[in-house]
Structure formats: structure tokens, C-alpha cells
Amino acid sequence: EVQLVESGxxxxxxxxxxxxxxxxSGFTFRSYAxxxxxxxxxxxLEWVSGISGSGAGTYYADSVKGRFIISRDNSKKMxxxxxxxxxxxxxxxYYCANDPTTVVTQRSYFDSWGQGTLVTVSS
Amino acid sequence: xxxxxxxxxxxxxxxxxxxxxxxxxxxxxxxASWYQQKPGQSPVVVxxxxxxxxxxxxERFSGSNSGNTATxxxxxxxxxxxxxxxxxxxxxxxxxxxxxxxxxxxx
Numbered sequence: 001e002v003q004l005v006e007s008g009x010x011x012x013x014x015x016x017x018x019x020x021x022x023x024x025s026g027f028t029f030r031s032y033a034x035x036x037x038x039x040x041x042x043x044x045l046e047w048v049s050g051i052s053g054s055g056a057g058t059y060y061a062d063s064v065k066g067r068f069i070i071s072r073d074n075s076k077k078m079x080x081x082x083x084x085x086x087x088x089x090x091x092x093x094y095y096c097a098n099d100p101t102t103v104v105t106q107r108s109y110f111d112s113w114g115q116g117t118l119v120t121v122s123s
Numbered sequence: 124x125x126x127x128x129x130x131x132x133x134x135x136x137x138x139x140x141x142x143x144x145x146x147x148x149x150x151x152x153x154x155a156s157w158y159q160q161k162p163g164q165s166p167v168v169v170x171x172x173x174x175x176x177x178x179x180x181x182e183r184f185s186g187s188n189s190g191n192t193a194t195x196x197x198x199x200x201x202x203x204x205x206x207x208x209x210x211x212x213x214x215x216x217x218x219x220x221x222x223x224x225x226x227x228x229x230x
Contacts, residue, residue: 035219037166037221044221044222044223045158045160045166045208045209045211045221045224046218046221047211047218047221050217050219053145058219059219060218061132061181061219062218076227095165095166104213104217105213106154106212106213107154107172107220108159108213109154109156109168109169109171109211110168110211111177113165113167114165115165116165
């Protein structure tokens with residue numbers, strides 16, 4: 001059974017930093033691209049970032065480019081999102097999701113999702 | 124980045140067919156996927172790569188994509204299908220876009 005478990009969400013002040021983690025199990029982690037998708041309270045889904053199975057390719061939404069860094073540790077089956085210079089508009093539930101296409105392409109999609117972790121940016 | 128537009132809401136009677144559209148520039152040249160999200164739950168993929176249905180998803184869910192519009196069709200809609208639905212595609216710059224979302228109400 002595929003399991004994705006996010007952690008690291010918290011209340012943080014504007015301008016602060018936070019690191020989210022996603023523990024994966026039940027599938028061949030290195031063969032899947034991985035992504036972070038967020039959902040602000042009462043709003044729709046917004047893709048944040050993606051990373052290829054090897055970690056060589058990383059992709060970001062314009063809204064987080066230069067502030068967030070995605071990474072993965074295939075030996076530990078872990079996905080990370082380092083979030084810097086946080087803003088109020090970054091407040092959201094952050095989901096990790098796996099993509100059966102090893103390399104991010106037009107064919108990519110989000111097969112399994114975690115339960116999400118809440119990030120609140122407020123003073 | 125590109126935008127994907129969906130109707131805010133769709134109402135359907137039990138047993139009838141619900142069609143949810145997703146419009147974007149040359150969307151038919153890309154692959155569209157669809158996600159169902161019920162209140163308080165994580166999204167679930169119901170259609171990927173335009174027409175493919177994951178294992179465990181009922182046959183009443185189907186998808187198509189042509190021109191500027193992708194469509195999710197729910198045939199014989201059931202009360203359990205009441206949820207928010209989002210389309211999704213990747214643009215040419217390797218950025219992913221989600222649609223604006225559609226709330227499906229089964230009356």
C-alpha cells in the first residue's frame with residue numbers, strides 16, 4: 001500500500017523559514033517523480049514544485065521560485081521542501097504527491113497524495 | 124503560465140450524466156488529468172492522461188480532450204460523487220497548472 005506522510009507544518013512569522021518532509025513507502029521511490037501541491041483555506045489546488053526520480057530535475061511555480069527548494073533522499077525515501085522568506089499568501093495545507101513518470105513530462109500526473117500538513121504564516 | 128478555466132458549479136440529478144469542462148489554450152495538445160476532492164480529504168485522481176482510469180475508479184468516470192477543452196463525464200451519477208473536481212495539465216515550460224475547480228452537487 002502506498003503511503004505518503006507529510007510533516008513539519010507549523011505557525012511561522014512572515015519572513016521566516018520552514019522545512020517540510022514527506023515519508024514515502026509502498027512503492028519504488030526512486031522511480032517516481034515527486035511533487036508538492038498546496039491548498040489555501042477554502043481555495044483550490046496550486047502546484048508548488050516537482051522533482052524527478054533521480055533528483056536531477058527540479059521545477060517550481062513562479063509564486064515560489066527563488067524562495068522554496070525541493071529535494072529528495074532516495075536512500076531514505078524522503079521528499080523535502082525548504083521554504084524561505086515565507087509570506088502570508090503561503091498559508092496553506094501542503095500535500096506531497098507521487099508521479100509514476102520518473103521524469104517530469106507532459107504525461108505527468110499525481111497518483112497518490114498524502115494527508116497534508118498545515119503551514120500558517122502570520123505574526 | 125497558462126490558465127485552466129472550469130465552471131464553478133455543476134448540478135446533476137442522481138442517475139443522470141454530469142459533464143465538467145476545463146478550458147485552456149491548446150489544451151488538446153497536452154495531457155489532462157482530473158482529481159476528485161471530498162470535504163476534509165486529500166484529492167484522488169479519477170482520470171489521467173486524458174482518458175485513462177486508475178484501478179479502483181468506477182467505469183462511470185470518463186474523460187476526453189480536444190481543441191481547447193477537456194471534459195470529465197460522470198455517467199449515472201451517484202450521491203457519493205458529490206465533490207470538488209479539478210483538472211490539471213503541464214505547460215510547455217514544465218510548470219503544472221490546476222483548473223479553477225468545479226463543485227458537483229447531486230440533487
